[in-house]
Amino acid sequence: MADLSLILSPQTPADHPAIEKLDERAFGPGRFARSAYRLREGVEPDYALSFVARVGTLLVGANRMTPIRCGDQPALLLGPLTVDPAFRSGGIGEALVMRSLEAARAAGHALVLLVGDQSYYGRMGFAPALEGKLEFIGPVDPERLLYCELVQGAFEAAQGKVRRAFRPR
Numbered sequence: 296m297a298d299l300s301l302i303l304s305p306q307t308p309a310d311h312p313a314i315e316k317l318d319e320r321a322f323g324p325g326r327f328a329r330s331a332y333r334l335r336e337g338v339e340p341d342y343a344l345s346f347v348a349r350v351g352t353l354l355v356g357a358n359r360m361t362p363i364r365c366g367d368q369p370a371l372l373l374g375p376l377t378v379d380p381a382f383r384s385g386g387i388g389e390a391l392v393m394r395s396l397e398a399a400r401a402a403g404h405a406l407v408l409l410v411g412d413q414s415y416y417g418r419m420g421f422a423p424a425l426e427g428k429l430e431f432i433g434p435v436d437p438e439r440l441l442y443c444e445l446v447q448g449a450f451e452a453a454q455g456k457v458r459r460a461f462r463p464r
């Protein structure tokens with residue numbers, strides 16, 4: 296019988312078409328107009344920190360980690376995080392986030408930002424960056440701009456514009 300346990304593995308460019316299908320279904324074409332998308336535009340994700348979830352050979356979830364800058368500090372943008380509707384509420388989303396955070400910490404990263412719901416990401420260590428220290432690239436609900444420190448004091452040190460990190464594709 297086929298082994299249907301969940302497997303998390305680092306993303307590869309070959310996963311891109313399946314991930315696009317998941318994202319299209321979850322967010323629709325409006326995803327390209329989101330402020331967070333602008334930070335990812337033209338920047339390769341850090342594949343070693345971005346994971347896909349598979350059940351058997353089926354890709355059922357994905358998370359991306361993209362290098363950004365917060366003022367002078369390097370940071371990471373988490374997302375989009377997407378899980379196939381048929382596989383939701385089984386902990387796959389949280390497992391993908393925790394694996395990315397663990398890998399980012401091990402690689403020496405200090406700060407992770409995302410745009411999302413505190414009611415979901417709070418349990419994974421994210422808090423709202425409400426203090427007005429960061430100026431996002433476009434309109435964003437301040438309550439949805441969340442951060443997670445991988446190194447204590449990293450958020451305190453971050454100040455200024457949240458910008459794209461330019462890395463050649």
Ligand SMILES: CC(C)(COP(=O)(O)OP(=O)(O)OC[C@H]1O[C@@H](n2cnc3c(N)ncnc32)[C@H](O)[C@@H]1OP(=O)(O)O)[C@@H](O)C(=O)NCCC(=O)NCCS
Nearest residue numbers: 321374375376377378383384385386387388389412414415
């Ligand atoms: C958000 C998402 C990735 C969660 O994936 P998942 O594998 O179901 O996540 P988990 O199993 O870790 O957690 C599921 C729980 O979180 C809750 N949850 C999901 N999205 C939530 C949100 N935006 N706010 C609050 N709670 C949320 C679910 O209701 C569920 O609760 P339950 O366990 O009581 O049923 C998935 O619902 C999804 O792909 N949504 C569409 C895309 C999206 O909104 N992505 C996040 C923004 S980047």
